[in-house]
Amino acid sequence: MFLRRPLSLAAISLSLLPLTWLQPAQARPERCSGTLLQLQVQQNGTTDFDRFRFNVGVEADGPTGAEAITLLNARLESLRGALQPLVSGRLTVPAPNTYPIGGGPAGPKRQRATTTVSGVVTKANYNAVIQAAARMPGMNLQGFSALPSSGSEAALQAKLMRQALAEGGRQAKVTADALGLKQVQLLRIDQRGGGGPRPMPYLAAARSFNPDEAPAPSNSLSLALDYCLQ
Known part of the structure; x- marks a missing residue:
């Protein structure tokens, strides 16, 4: 049967x-x-969760690839200085990418350099990370992922x-x-x-992010x- x-x-x-x-x-x-x-x-x-993995996109433009990379490195140093006291463990920064932008109606051709900065932060420091990324030029907060406690x-x-x-x-x-x-x-x-x-992603909005509302x-x-x- x-x-x-x-x-x-x-x-x-x-x-x-x-x-x-x-x-x-x-x-x-x-x-x-x-x-x-x-x-x-x-x-x-x-x-349950008590930490988040965050990702911040960093970009910089310049007339040449070398100048774009130089400006990107300066912005990375500023961001590292702001984030190091807030994160748990080390920051991860992959090698940058460069590509051309502009040209034609969009204006003169330029080069753009991009990379990301990721790390882990506790609930207590989530807002400080948001504010650090929001007030710097060339930064794009790409969101948080809740991590199990x-x-x-x-x-x-x-x-x-x-x-x-x-x-x-x-x-x-x-x-x-x-x-x-x-x-x-x-x-x-x-x-x-x-x-x-x-881990469940959670896109944070500056000044309104509540970590307890994030998907577990x-x-x-x-x-x-x-x-x-x-």
Whole structure:
């Protein structure tokens, strides 16, 4: 017998197979003498956060590439001086790019040099970073990404695991009751997802950015569960 039906809650797919051996995802497969129920359960959640990764675009124009780079370096030094007391850890500044601008109706040809400055800042210093970038020429605040606080990643993974197992057990019990069966035995757990939380971007607006309104980092966990119903 093979049955599929849509299930609400936690995006679960269901199949029933009678008297079937488990697939080789475990070292010691157990024989099910009743009906094998296979569930796919997914849970999602968010973590606490207390830091942000920010990115500031920096650009400078000049008649030549060398002059544009010289002005860009001067602006970088000013920005570094303003940000170093505020950030946690080191700043990251990749090598600059240069390209031509202007020409024709747009005016004389010039060269533009660009790069970015990124780092990590706590909630307490977020506004100071915004103001530092906003008051300097050639700066473009490109936004913040919320980062999970210490220990919250492991706590979220454990929470999602408990929720997924509870949901799987609930669905197995409902299915067993519908079939007139009394025993439910979990045979296999196969994790098919997870990993570290995904930082969520948050574009800050000067003078109105509230870090507590930022989307929290999110994560998901997917389990393939096999139950024997008898």
